[in-house]
Amino acid sequence: MPEADPVCREEEDLVGSLASMSSNERIKAIQKMPKTMRKKREIRNKVLKERTKKSRHRGAQWTQGAPGVSFRRFGNALSEFFQQLRPWHKSLKIIGAEFGTSVLSYFVFLKWLLNFNIFSFLINFGFITIPQFLAAEPNNLSFTGLELLTGAGYFQQTVLYYGFYTNATISKVENGPSYNMQLAYIFTVGIYFVICFLILLFSMARFFSSNFRLTKAFSVNASKLLCTWDFNITNEEAVKLQQKNLLTQIKEDLTEVNKEVVNFSVMERFVHIATHLLAWVVSLATAVAACAGVYFLSINNLKLFMKGYSNDLQRQSAMLVLPVIVSLLNTLVPFLFSWLGHLEKFQTPGQHIYVTIVRNIILKISIVGILCYYWLNIVATSESQCWETLVGQDIYRLVLVDFIFCLLGSFFGEFLRRIIGTTVCVSLGLPEFDIGRNVLDLIYAQTLTWIGILFSPLLPGIQMIAFLIVFFVKKVSLMRNCQPPREVWRTAQMTTSFIFLLFCPSFLGVLSVTGVTVWRLKPSEECGPFRGLPSMYAAVDEWIQTLERYTVSKWVVWIYHNLIASELFFFIISTVVLIVTYLYWQIIQARKTMIKLLHNQIINAGQDKKFLLQKLQREQRAKRRSSSALGGRGQQRSSSSYHPSMQPAQEVPGYPERAFDRNQNTSHNEHPFSVEISSSSDFSPGKQLR
Template sequence: MINKPHRSVLSCLCPTEEQHLVKELVAMSTRDRIKAIRDLPMSFDDKKHIRCGANMTLARQTLELWRGTMKEVGGKFGTGVLSYFKFLKWLLMFNIFSFLVNFGFITIPQLIYHPTPDIPTGVSFKGLEILTGAGYFSHTVMYYGGYSNKTQGTGGWPEYNMQLAYFFTITAYMVLCGAALIYSMASSFRKKYVLADSGLGGAWQLLCSWDFSVTNERAVRQRKNNLRIQLKESLSEKVQVALLPLTERLKHYGVFLGTWLLSTGMALGCGASVYFLFRVESQTRSPGAATLLLPFVVSLINLVVPLFYSLFKKIEHYSNPRMQVYAIIVRNVILKMSILGILCYYWMKDVANTFSCWESIVGQALYRLVIVDFLFIMLGSFFGEFLSNVIGTKCIQSLGVPEFDVARNVLDLIYAQTLAWIGIYFSPLLPVIQIIKFFILFYLKKVSLTQNCQPPRRAGRAAQMQTIFIAILFFPSFVGALSMVAYTMWTLPPSDNCGPFRGLNTTFSAIQIWMDDLNGVDGFQWIVWIYQHVIRSEIFYFLVSLIILVFIYIFRQITQGRKLLIILLRQQIVNVSSSELSGPKCLVHQCCCV
């Protein structure tokens, strides 16, 4: 008798079910995993495939950066604090990718054809350059001015156009960063907001707010107490809002208006002071350590002014704690972006028309901002967390142990990444500094967290906060940096004495020269046609924008439809539950009547 061919059980599993099975096996111990795979109702080949998938997942987790530290932080402080470290790690990957791309396509070719930088006589490394970024560094490949404008290819090496390499490397990196941010933001929004229901209120706090990643016994007891206090506060706030008279509500609205006007005025005033300080510094042109004055003032503003913003919550009295966090975030974003906007305006309008190699000057200014910002973050960890812990436990015990301010620390990361994105054109190796900075910052914050902070008292929706942070990173952070880089490449004339685009009207002129060269080469006319009729056509960008708007509208309608379907399904569950509860009552009533 001929046996029928055995159909693989694994082929019946969808990819999601297979991934879920592998995930469950990875969570087991080695002995339990071997026994579970042996007991699976599958053929030997299917079991071998599942075992291979589990082993690959384990190997990938073993090589994953900071996995053990992440689990430790999540177990003691919950997913809200853990979201900061995940965000830091995510930004670190951006900078590692940026460094690999810039170093591979821009710096290495420059070092191959010109291994020694053109250092003027009398200029040597003195050590202060590590803080200022000027002096010896200004003549190296650290900045825009250290790169050649010639097509390399002497001495038997193949030809390499530095202008095209510089332009396409920066452009490709910014496009890929934008695509990654849009994908991450859309994915996070779909997962965290489509199913969100703001009307659940206390039911969500009671049934769904427990963080199961917390495993530390002391942290569990503290979170139970915090949840009890949070429920009491929530109920008292609702009663207070319901009983609030009209005069008190008008008073609250007046307080909100006053605090917002004050915070906005402080942000604009700080931006104006930075601009005038920049003007004074450029007129005096102080060398050496004096160049650190401006980044010192900028970092001091970013450290001190948010502390004043945090005092507003004492008089605003938001009934919803999330609205209070959102207000702090918006105020800090306005402050930081107004300062960066003033700096970019000054660089594009004044510096670009004053200095001979202005791109390197801007790169040095961004280098100093990154370095001094890192120093102030370390000081903020000491004064903001360590001293607060000492004061709260030794001097004024009513203050208690401080909490880790996730919103403020994440905004510091967004500000630092914005500096790196703006400087990608002026200093291609600036991501190296950012990588070192984020590595040290991870361990510094981890030590400060475990030694000085307690788990948060309020269990906020960390997943939705992470979506908001990604959205802020995209706009205004990335969009603003992209606008700065695009304006520089498409509008501003490059320096005549340094850099790969010296002698050109704009950076984009290198593409026009390349198209003119390709027009005379057989087989490349189609590239010239695409450039002239597609890339340089306003109709093309109009159609692309129209298609994007149509897709946004379609996905918005799909999202609204899913939300409506979820509401209907929930109502159906309530109706079914009500009918099941009323069924036995009807039967009892009928029996009693008989």
């Protein structure tokens, strides 16, 4: 019989050796083979067939690598199952593919706030609400249904508000473990705000680090084309979605790279500056007028719904006047700001969005400031039996009415706008998703939630449900009513900007309001866990005085008096935060510098290769001319080796002189770019370039 082909024998030996390996070793060995992907697949299939034959021959059900494959499949199935449990996972991919990163940043921010409120609700419910259930008294008020809108009535005697919580130490067993509700209430809220501060700080740093990138034209698009595709995708729908997402990202990068700088004349610049100034004057005047209206309405609000109405429906309706007016202002005025932005004709959509966001944040934070002044200076000094519950009810109504107006905004601002743009006035077309207005709605709602935590501990749970509904309503409205942005643009730092606005001024303003409430204001005498105390913080002072009696707790007392209760503590905390922020900024700058250096190095390497190829092509042409000239005499010359440094220097247009010294004689081993040419007859440019 003829002998087997040596190549076939070698391949059979290879398959046999791979079949005897474990699963991980076999995968790594195949990956390291210097063969094409098709050849690797053929070898893998032959190995699997060989292992199947061996397993059948032995009669074994489990081969050496089968458990590993089964565990990997189980892990993949489990991962897909958990991804399906996250309802926004697929939605975010679809939104990013269809509408780009600018619209996607809103939904990413909304999902982040949703997770944030879930965390807040779990903390408050676990440490404040559950212990209160053990000492709760029966609610004798009747439920009519109007409480869902006003937050009053039946809800006054529930764990929803501050006034229902006891000031006693909860203990179900005599001489057993006890739970101090005063300390639990103030420490839970205080530690929660500390955690919020750290989360916001590190989230800004994390988003900034992950979104930081160098935007050079060919490098970015080359990395997207060659390195972005996920080869684990096998589903046809997922493949199309990934293609759309990749196409949208490339469009955004190309738009940013190819944007033109418009040169305006002196007259055009004057008109632009005058338009911007006029728009700012109108927006600021509108914000001042809105704040004035809220102020004059709020100072009469307490008298308005404290009047003795004969009809309970009138009293309930009077309670909704302030939140409805505030929500109307927060809904209608941003449309004016967006219209002013269109009149200003910004060069990029990003400038339009950022300016609109700044104007909206001025409006909304100013209104919140007026409301805080009303709560802390009018409601807190009123003759009400429990002013904390009244503040909690006001914030509950503001959150609920704002949520209703958010849903109505999706209907009137997007659905009806689509109907008008497609039937009545076709030239308008489909509307675009207003990122600035919608983002500021989220920041405003979260600010109200933070302010209301002290007066209504379960408010994060209500906001959690509201954000979950808003996510799906906005998603459906976006997919059915809106069109992708006409001007595609990339928003690498958009989410970071949103969190910064949430941190400053919103969160810092909330800390100021909470600090005034805890340290300055006197709690109600007849309700709440701090009844009868000169301030809420007095509960901590009493606890420290109790600890001074015990020798074991002396270290806690020392830390309190020397660190926490002193100005040195806040100075140290501020210094540490500033140092960490500065160090992190320096790390980012160092990474930025390193990326630029590596980018320049890649460009220089490409220029060096281009220079060598051009030199090789000239040498080949010169040798061909020499061979044709000597061909009639039969004296064809051949060359066995060539080195660029052996030839006279020739200038190449556009090539930097610093690549290497072409006048210096360098040996073959010392030169960084060495080329070998076997003969002039079979040489092609770049064939054996090493």
